[in-house]
Each structure stands twice: as structure tokens, then as C-alpha cells.
Amino acid sequence: MKIAVCIKRTPDSESRFKIAASGAAIDEAGLKFDIDDFASYAVEAALQLNEKAGGGESVVIALGPDNVQEALRKAMSMGVDRAVHLKVDAVPADGIAVAKALAAELKDGGYDLVLFGKHAFDSSAGVVGTAVAELLGVPCVTAASQLSVDGGKGIARRELEGAAEMVSFPLPAVVTIDEGVARPRYPSLKGIMAAKKKPLESKPAQLGAIRVTLQKAELPPERPAGRIIGEGVAAVPELVRLLQTEAKVI
Amino acid sequence: MANILVFAESRGSDLRKVAFEAVTAARALADATGGGEVHAVLAGPAGIGARAGDLGKFGADAVLVAESSDFEKFARESLAATIAEKAKSGGYRAVILGFSAQGRDLGPRIAARLDAPIASDVTEIVSSGDTITVKHPGYANKVMLTLVLSGSPVVISVRPSAFTAKENAKTARSETLAPVAASGATITVTSVEEGARGRPDLGDASIIISGGRGLKAAENFKLVEELADAFGHAAVGATRAVTDDGWRPHSDQIGQTGRQVSPQLYVAVGISGAIQHLAGMRTSKTIVAINKDKEAPIFKIADYGIVGDVLDVVPALTAAIKEARKDH
Numbered sequence: 314m315k316i317a318v319c320i321k322r323t324p325d326s327e328s329r330f331k332i333a334a335s336g337a338a339i340d341e342a343g344l345k346f347d348i349d350d351f352a353s354y355a356v357e358a359a360l361q362l363n364e365k366a367g368g369g370e371s372v373v374i375a376l377g378p379d380n381v382q383e384a385l386r387k388a389m390s391m392g393v394d395r396a397v398h399l400k401v402d403a404v405p406a407d408g409i410a411v412a413k414a415l416a417a418e419l420k421d422g423g424y425d426l427v428l429f430g431k432h433a434f435d436s437s438a439g440v441v442g443t444a445v446a447e448l449l450g451v452p453c454v455t456a457a458s459q460l461s462v463d464g465g466k467g468i469a470r471r472e473l474e475g476a477a478e479m480v481s482f483p484l485p486a487v488v489t490i491d492e493g494v495a496r497p498r499y500p501s502l503k504g505i506m507a508a509k510k511k512p513l514e515s516k517p518a519q520l521g522a523i524r525v526t527l528q529k530a531e532l533p534p535e536r537p538a539g540r541i542i543g544e545g546v547a548a549v550p551e552l553v554r555l556l557q558t559e560a561k562v563i
Numbered sequence: 564m565a566n567i568l569v570f571a572e573s574r575g576s577d578l579r580k581v582a583f584e585a586v587t588a589a590r591a592l593a594d595a596t597g598g599g600e601v602h603a604v605l606a607g608p609a610g611i612g613a614r615a616g617d618l619g620k621f622g623a624d625a626v627l628v629a630e631s632s633d634f635e636k637f638a639r640e641s642l643a644a645t646i647a648e649k650a651k652s653g654g655y656r657a658v659i660l661g662f663s664a665q666g667r668d669l670g671p672r673i674a675a676r677l678d679a680p681i682a683s684d685v686t687e688i689v690s691s692g693d694t695i696t697v698k699h700p701g702y703a704n705k706v707m708l709t710l711v712l713s714g715s716p717v718v719i720s721v722r723p724s725a726f727t728a729k730e731n732a733k734t735a736r737s738e739t740l741a742p743v744a745a746s747g748a749t750i751t752v753t754s755v756e757e758g759a760r761g762r763p764d765l766g767d768a769s770i771i772i773s774g775g776r777g778l779k780a781a782e783n784f785k786l787v788e789e790l791a792d793a794f795g796h797a798a799v800g801a802t803r804a805v806t807d808d809g810w811r812p813h814s815d816q817i818g819q820t821g822r823q824v825s826p827q828l829y830v831a832v833g834i835s836g837a838i839q840h841l842a843g844m845r846t847s848k849t850i851v852a853i854n855k856d857k858e859a860p861i862f863k864i865a866d867y868g869i870v871g872d873v874l875d876v877v878p879a880l881t882a883a884i885k886e887a888r889k890d891h
């Protein structure tokens with residue numbers, strides 16, 4: 314199968330964030346960046362699907378400034394065959410604009426499957442993949458927690474609130490990947506060496522109008538410091554009293 | 564004056580709680596933009612129209628009823644087409660939905676069809692005029708983002724439980740909305756698996772009892788279940804360590820890559836408090852933690868912590884809660 318995976322470069326989720334002086338971005342100084350978590354599951358899923366099928370091609374695409382090339386190389390060191398960098402000065406907060414640029418690149422690519430993360434850590438929006446599918450006019454399974462392809466047909470599971478659905482779909486299609494599909498492998502030394510020689514094409518992105526902008530970024534209020542009320546079973550009556558009188562939940 | 568179109572989500576023949584929250588948010592936005600009308604799309608199998616009155620109670624002026632046997636299952640392509648076509652025809656200022664499993668799927672489809680800007684998982688609509696300004700927690704709830712959307716219409720999905728459904732009695736008129744069939748290739752739902760009955764969904768529950776690897780074995784999860792039962796209508800969650808080990812299904816996972824919850828009470832049982840877990844529950848009103856390691860990070864954010872073995876403390880707590888609630 315020919316599979317494309319769209320990946321975003323996002324800061325490590327374990328970071329402590331600070332707000333930039335502009336007040337409208339996070340301060341990137343000192344942060345570690347990597348392929349976004351859900352997108353890295355999507356990369357792994359693409360590799361596994363082709364491994365299972367015994368062949369195929371996988372391509373990663375990232376829209377962003379030059380620093381996204383690092384994430385593209387990492388995906389190639391995991392085993393992806395080639396990469397496309399859609400260059401912009403900054404990634405906009407407008408998911409539809411990003412989707413248009415990605416769809417323009419994917420349109421004539423002849424892909425059987427295009428994978429995305431369910432949502433990106435920074436935007437936490439879950440817009441881009443589904444919007445790309447609509448722009449391409451192909452079926453889209455969102456938030457798949459299981460995915461397989463057999464005889465040109467895809468099968469996926471989706472978690473709903475308190476239920477789950479199994480779906481089947483024809484290819485070509487777009488799937489956005491949730492927890493449960495695959496955990497990313499670590500690149501091997503051989504993979505890292507090989508990735509240096511794999512093709513990475515860079516070209517300008519066609520974003521179009523940007524209609525969603527980030528006006529302000531703020532840190533949410535801190536929780537009050539935690540408090541240990543006691544040890545072992547002996548602390549239970551005090552806990553129940555606090556739940557009744559202070560928290561008023563019973 | 565601008566009208567607002569809102570998707571009133573249902574499952575089977577029931578409206579979901581998020582439907583009332585979305586209608587409430589739509590009502591507030593309509594009032595803030597000069598008192599336009601709120602039109603709620605109610606789509607489902609034959610008979611769903613009977614629920615129209617409930618939407619009027621929360622501020623809908625009109626309920627657009629689309630009945631079709633296709634809507635027995637989540638016919639996403641047809642639903643998106645039906646809502647988008649209506650939005651195109653009516654000169655709406657905004658389309659509002661819930662950021663639920665259905666709404667997350669439909670929102671971007673509708674936005675792409677309308678070529679409209681979209682904001683997801685919105686917790687507050689700050690202002691509206693030529694542009695609409697919203698708040699949305701990004702970075703797994705670690706950074707609050709204020710987003711400005713220009714153009715009309717816009718699509719906004721609202722975070723479940725962020726907007727409290729408010730009664731605003733209107734007698735909604737009912738209109739028929741013809742379902743628009745999906746064009747092109749579509750997804751087929753081959754089966755739907757209902758989860759454990761009798762427990763609220765994690766997103767709706769006001770009390771969540773959540774278990775971690777400190778429970779030691781899958782069978783000890785029954786202590787968590789029993790504590791949830793003692794509280795009455797509580798939901799059960801888990802850490803990724805637990806769902807990875809198959810003690811609980813992935814759908815129970817709370818955290819950055821699982822569900823994000825904000826109940827009145829969150830009880831963390833044998834959970835260390837990894838940053839990815841905290842990302843999914845730190846906005847809970849009251850947090851209780853039981854862990855044998857007094858240095859566990861969960862105690863840094865727990866309002867009430869007990870240092871101890873969950874295998875002893877939890878059964879004792881269950882008995883004490885039952886006793887305290889015995890008049891319920």
C-alpha cells in the first residue's frame with residue numbers, strides 16, 4: 314500500500330510551560346520537541362500495515378518551519394521511505410488552512426491510506442485529518458483505536474462514550490489514530506544512518522486565508538498544594554468527614 | 564440579528580446531555596449577537612421528533628427534525644451533509660456542537676464543507692461581533708488558548724460539562740428537515756458494542772473512582788468497582804498502565820492520550836500521578852489519593868491524601884461511604 318502520514322512537531326508533553334513575552338505563544342526556549350504523540354502512533358501504524366502486507370511505500374508530510382525536518386528525519390529513521398516538508402514561517406492556529414495545504418499535496422499522490430493523529434498535543438483540536446478527508450472527498454474514520462486492512466478494505470474500531478463501534482470502509486481513505494493502535498518503535502542505529510540518505514523534499518505550502526488566530530496564551534490557575542490527611546485505615550473516618558463537610562460530595 | 568444552528572446530539576431515542584449544553588451555549592451566543600434564533604437539528608430514527616420539546620426548554624426557537632432509519636447508527640457523512648446544507652441555506656452566524664465522540668467527528672466535516680473556521684473543545688465563548696473570541700484549553704489542558712475566529716459562519720464545538728445546561732423556556736416550533744444522503748464512498752458501521760450498563764459515562768459522571776497499577780492485579784479492580792457502587796452513580800476510570808495490561812479497556816483510560824475529565828470528585832486509587840495522567844484529571848473539583856508511597860506525585864495535587872495500602876484502605880472507605888450514605 315502507498316501510505317502517507319501527516320505529522321506535527323510538538324513540544325514534549327512532560328515540559329513545564331512558560332508563556333512567551335508576546336503573551337500569545339508559549340516560550341519555546343529550552344523545550345524538547347518531537348513528533349506529536351498521536352502522529353507517532355500513526356507513523357508506527359503505517360509501518361506495521363506495510364510490514365504485514367509484505368511491502369509498500371510510506372511517506373511522511375509535515376507543514377511548518379525548517380525545524381520540522383528533524384521530525385521528518387526521525388520518522389524516516391523509524392522506517393518511513395521518504396518525506397515532504399511544506400514550508401511556512403509558522404504553523405497557524407487555523408486547522409482548515411493547514412488541511413488545505415496538506416490536501417493540495419496529497420491530492421495527486423495516489424495514496425491508498427492517509428493517516429493522522431486523533432489530535433495534536435498543542436492545538437488539542439482534532440480538525441486537520443478529518444478536514445483533509447472532506448477536501449479530498451474520501452471516507453474518514455476518526456479516532457480509530459484498532460485498524461487493519463485486508464483485501465483493499467479497511468476495518469477499524471472507535472470508542473464512543475460508554476460504547477464502541479466497528480466500521481468497515483473502502484480505500485482510499487483517511488484514518489485518524491487514537492490510543493490503542495500502536496506504540497512507536499525506537500529508531501535503530503541502522504535506521505538513523507539510513508534516514509540520512511532518504512529523500513526529503515521541501516517546498517512552499519499553500520495555506521490560503523488564515524481565519525483562526527491565537528490572541529492569548531495563559532497558564533491555568535495552579536491547584537492549591539496537596540495535603541496528606543493521614544495514614545492507613547485510621548484516616549478513613551477523617552476523609553469521610555471532609556468529603557461530607559468540606560467537599561460536600563456525600 | 565444572526566441565527567445559530569446547533570446539533571442536538573442523540574443516541575438511540577435519547578438526547579445526550581451535551582445536546583442541552585450545546586443548545587444553552589447557542590442560546591447565549593444568539594442573545595449576545597442581537598437576539599437571533601436558535602435552530603436545533605434533531606436527527607435520529609423515526610420518533611426522535613418527540614424529543615423536540617425538551618430542546619425548547621433549553622432555549623431552542625425551532626427544532627429541525629430529520630428522521631431516517633439511517634440515523635439509527637452514527638451515519639456521519641449524511642449527518643454532516645444534512646447540517647452543512649442547512650447551514651448554507653439559512654445564513655447562520657455559527658454552527659455549534661458538542662466536543663463528544665460524535666461532535667468531534669462532525670465538526671471538522673461541517674467546517675470543511677462550509678469552508679468555515681472552526682474552534683474545537685471550547686470552554687467559553689468570550690465575545691462576539693465581527694469576530695468571535697473563544698477559550699480552548701490546549702497542550703493537554705496545560706495552556707489556555709484564546710482564539711479569534713473571523714468570517715461567518717464559524718463552527719464551534721463545546722467541551723462537555725463546560726457549559727451548564729440552563730432552562731430558558733421557549734415553546735419551540737417543530738419543522739421537518741429532509742436528510743441529505745452522503746455522496747461518494749462511505750463508512751459502514753458493522754456493529755456497535757454497548758459498554759457496561761448501569762454506570763454513567765466518564766464524561767458525564769460527577770464522581771469518578773480511578774485505579775492504577777498499585778492495585779497489583781486485575782481482580783483487585785473489583786475494589787474500585789465496589790467503591791464506585793458505594794458512592795451511587797459513579798464512573799470507573801484507569802491509568803494507561805492498567806489499560807496497557809488489559810485489566811480495563813482502553814476506553815477507560817484517563818489522561819493526555821485518554822479521556823479528559825473534570826468531575827466533582829476524583830478518587831485516585833494506587834495511581835502514581837504521572838504528568839500524562841494528571842493532564843486528564845487535574846481540573847477535577849476535589850481530588851482524593853490513596854497511595855502507599857508518600858512521595859508519589861499524585862499527593863502534590865490531592866486535596867485529601869491517605870498514605871496506605873489500597874488493599875486495606877479501599878474496603879474500609881467503601882464500608883464508611885456506604886454507612887454515610889445509608890439514607891440515600
Ligand SMILES: Cc1cc2nc3c(=O)[nH]c(=O)nc-3n(C[C@H](O)[C@H](O)[C@H](O)COP(=O)(O)OP(=O)(O)OC[C@H]3O[C@@H](n4cnc5c(N)ncnc54)[C@H](O)[C@@H]3O)c2cc1C
Nearest residue numbers: 775776777802803804818819820821835837840855872873
Ligand atoms: C506519550 C505518553 C502518553 C501517555 N498517556 C497516558 C494517559 O493518557 N493516561 C495515563 O494514565 N498514563 C499515560 N501515560 C503513562 C504514564 O506516564 C504513566 O506510566 C502511568 O500513568 C502510570 O500508571 P500508574 O499510576 O497506574 O502506575 P505506576 O506509575 O506504576 O504507579 C503505581 C502507584 O501505585 C502505588 N502502589 C503500589 N502498590 C500499592 C499498594 N498496595 N497500595 C497503594 N499504593 C500502591 C505506587 O506507590 C505507585 O505510585 C502516557 C505516557 C506517555 C509516554
Ligand SMILES: Nc1ncnc2c1ncn2[C@@H]1O[C@H](COP(=O)(O)O)[C@@H](O)[C@H]1O
Nearest residue numbers: 319320376429430432433438439440441
Ligand atoms: N502542521 C502540520 N503538519 C502535518 N500534519 C499536521 C500538522 N498539524 C496537524 N497535523 C496532523 O493533524 C492531526 C490533528 O491535528 P489538529 O487538528 O491540530 O489536532 C495531527 O495529529 C497531525 O497528524
